[in-house]
Amino acid sequence: MIITGHTVRGAVIDDETRCTHYHSEIDRIAIKFYCCDMYFPCYECHEENGCDNPKVWPKEKFDEKAILCGTCGHELTVSEYLDCKSECPACSAAFNPGCGSHRNLYFES
Template sequence: MGGVNVYGQSVDDQTRCVHWHSDLDIIAIKFKCCNRYYPCFSCHEEETDHEHQVWPRSEFDQNAILCGVCRKELSIEDYMASGNICPHCTSHFNPGCSNHYYLYFEVNDHMK
């Protein structure tokens, strides 16, 4: 595995957690507030004692997504433009994650 630590209740080495663990749930997200990767929002909320922060649009060029299969980091903009396929290893990401972008990223109201 790569050198990036993933915190939270991971259930395997591809970043699946107790909350999200389908075959497609293979990303971890770096939280802006603490600069730590977690498999999901719930894992962050359960393990930290601070409010989460969303990434502002002006920082979508930052690496904040980790593919659990190849362990490569992606920028937020590359992740959002990926078509739910890792550009490095072609593993498929859960397309349903886009329903939760507002928990992690500054998005337009119509994306919620």
């Protein structure tokens, strides 16, 4: 699916990146997976439709754009996302703070 000019793969169900796994009002980001350089709404979508070789973003690459706001299309670096306090810095749309519990699936500690 094309969302704000970006291809988002997986079980996407709306134009703000919500998927069949995570679809609350505040589930509105997609993560560019380091292993395949493709956006997915969540790790489960990547497991189902991704590259079969999951790798997390290494710390030395945290300055690269890896998060897509499904509301406005702003791309955040990993560092910006980790520091954003669950809100898009461009449009102030709320992000799901619960995503932090999956941090280890996306980013190096």
